[in-house]
Amino acid sequence: MTQDMRLDGGLVDRSRTISFSWNGKTMQGYQGDTLAAALLANGVKLVGRSFKYHRPRGIFSAGSEEPNALVQLRKGAYQEPNTRATVAELFEGLEATSQNHKGTLEFDFLAMNDLASPFLSAGFYYKTFMWPRAFWEKVYEPFIRSAAGLGALSGETDPDVYDKGYLHCDVLVIGSGPAGLSAALAAGRSGAEVLLCDEDNVFGGRLNAETFKVGGTSGVEWARNAVAELEVMDNVRIMSRTTVYGAFDHGIYGALERKTDHLRSANGKPRNIAWKIYSGRAILCAGATERSIAFGNNDRPGVMLAGSVRAYANRWGVATGKSIAVFTNNDDGWRTASDLVEVGANVAAVIDSREIEPFMNIPGVSVTVGAGVCDTTGRKALKSVTLTTGQTLDVDCLAVAGGWSPNVHLTCHQRGRPSWREDIAAFVPGGDLPPGMSVAGAANGVYGTRACLVEGRAAANAAVKELGFTASRKGADKAEDEPANITAYWHVKESTKRAWVDLQNDVTTKDVKQAEQEGFRSVEHLKRYTTMGMATDQGKTANVLGLAIMAEARGKSIPETGTTIFRPPYSPVPFGALAGRSKGKDFQPYRITPSDKWARENGASFVETGPWLRAEWYVKGDEKGWRDSVDREVIETRKSVGICDVTTLGKIDIQGRDAAKLLNMAYANGFAKLPVGKTRYGIMLREDGICMDDGTTARLGENHFVMTTTTVNAVAIYRHLDFIRQCLYPDWDVHIMSVTDSWAQYAVAGPNSRNLLYKIVDEEFDLSNEAFPFMACADITICGGIPARLFRISFSGELAYEIAVPSRYGDSLIRILHKAGKEFNVVPYGLEALSVMRIEKGHAVASELTGQTTAQNLGMGRMISKKKDCIGNILSEREYMNSDEIWNLVGLQPVDKAMKLDGGSHFINKGDAPRMDTDLGWMTSVAYSPTLGHHIGLGFVKAGSSRMGDVIRAWDGVRKKDVEVEIVSAHFFDPDGERLRG
């Protein structure tokens, strides 16, 4: 296919022809084209189907505001839906397809929606799908889901890499049109650190689409020279293909850089980078976006924005039609006609809604003033337009100039409200800008090139002065101010046909009026009721038009009607970019234990606990399933000795003359009288009396303690201790330090644990029961002088120790322990066996300390001291928390010992229906106990302590199970603790 619509001129590189495909058809374009420009050059008019009515649609604009030309790029896992063809740069081999149609683009079966349009007006969801209620899930929702949405995802994992980055600057300049370049030059010349970002792939903004002169040369040339000057300044960084999408607090901006979107393959480089920019001052030079005028059938392929028609001719050398008419309400529309004639395109007519003297004399172009376009024909491409005068023009492109709306979006990201300027019929930034931001150029409602250059420079000089720099004295370059008069004209009232306001969401003037009639008059309601201004374009070409029509319907002014709030992002940001590298395994950092290497060598499989990877069990020999391994680990540990890595528990070193005071305040039970060389179990409450954490704390010296916390709460407890230390008792002499990573710690448990330790602990340390009894602790040495700490504590219920060495000895110690333990048939045990043994002993973990449960629920109410002030004890004394009706932690065993128990089951009395009011509590932990030979569980049962021996039901509505269980003591194994004291 040849490029029939290509004109002479433009900024594309004609020496580099690019082949691409559109719906399977191969076409050619040039380097520098967007996909939209190349499609237009090839005479493609129909590019998509509208969202609701599936109306044929064509390219409407030439920038990121595009509502219609949403296409799918690339194939397979790289498939990228909903891309605006107007910003997609052409590259060799690009495969693009249309979307949102069933059947082909030309024959879309869903086009029947258009015939049903009287039933699909605003709010039809709310009205149509209300009843019968039962239809919602089975009929309506599947129907809506199949019809809704635009492009499709591949369903495969995105193979591209995305990244995040951070930038700092004194002055951020957003946009590189005449105002932006002028601002960047002035700021750069002052010596300030400047960052200039533009969403386009070339700098210059509208200068690339216009024929203006600047500084005695063409606007294009001037922009190139300005960029060349900026590029050599060390204090200036310029970034193209970078959209500043949000203005956040304290001068922080979000920006999306499309690093390799314009290349066929990213070659491992990031596709996009999401930047967080810290700025001292920001100058918004985001330009303006043109809007349409509402008239009958104004959505046909070939009806375009006038400024875009001009851009295609001037920048890309493409005629958007063989015969083009211009419909305008302002001076700028005329420039489209004159520029088109200049490059040899055929302009049939200019229709100006204003009763004015013809604005300029363009040879060969008929002029009609005081008239409008009221209808069009042509289903898949525009064929003719009919004027309010009754005249019909045969044209295949209608350039509509409805006026320009300043891109005020970022000025409103902190709830700033734009204000209305009647003289330019547009919203301009209001007075309440985000702190540190100023606005220059068209974004500020200043439309002349000269004025933009002057204002950009002035804004930059003001900004750098505020930051303490000396502004450059160099003046702005010379240019003209082009005429830009406008008389507001929103919709052609003579039209009897549907007139579109929002092309992307298929919102017509009728929908807006209907919203008004049905009481959805606030603009925020209008938006939600009609969906106007939603989706990928966020109503950039539609919002002001819709507002004006609402204002008219209400008989109020536009400022009285108000605007919706603009929120980030300015244009769509891919989720991939927001996630950056934080996906899959790298979603968050993970921590490995000191025995990780040894565990991998010895058949461990791993499980995530908090940020840690812990061994869950070790597969030995021909063990078939996890239960084989776990049962063996429990049995062998209870029979002889087992070793488990418990490094992950939080360890906090606490020192100072007031260390004991801090512990006494943090723990509900007393610690002040704990003797040196002893360890104590403690529970911590929140101030509201709910259990926060538990663990053991060892007193290594008069003013030196080491606290352990649960693995998951290590960070929170440290923060809590610092709160007590800094916010409540700032003059206590106590310091804390997290030493979780400093010490490798192993539990050595089982009847032979002491015998094993004798082999590695240095001789001078007596481990006998008398010298080192249950709950003893000491600084010791092992293996001939290696420093270590020994704690005689037990989670398994066995005679057990925890031994800690500086982390660098961790790998060595696990190997030495297993070597020394060979004669006792030592086994490593993982997290699962640890859990089985703690359930057999009735010890609580996070499943029981849920943030809803009290010490009283856990059967530890009596531990709460009433003799001292500590966090949580006052509010734990509240009446209900101490009544007989509360949940009690109990043990549960199946009546039929062959039955399995399930965590999360709810308890009900026999004969009761499972309902909220009959609910007695829930099962928190379950395990198969190889020691007892059947399943056991822990759970909270209402008044459970007084119901020992009762049989109730463990009912599980999710798994459809119902098991009779007997309430027993939570201490299933060795209830008197003889083993651990032995």
Place this chain on the structure above:
Amino acid sequence: MIINHPLLGPRDSSEFYHLGDATLIDRPNREDVNAAEAFYEYLYVRDNPAGKYCELWYHEQGDRSWLVVTRDTTTHEISEVKLASDEARARGRSV
């Protein structure tokens, strides 16, 4: 947001943990008359101003200072940042 740490200068708010109302510094004592009532007030009864608000922030990814940050809840403007330990002393928590 950027919090101007009194010791470390401007730091991104992502380095901090946000706890809430700085009145948490004013913890009653068990020995107080009507201690139960006082603790109930302390824990559950808070102002929720649209405007200036004193909050506790913890520089968890930094020097682990608790800070009292005065932030306008409607604009996020931060007008004052103090070390919580200094503030606690000023509120009479030296013992």
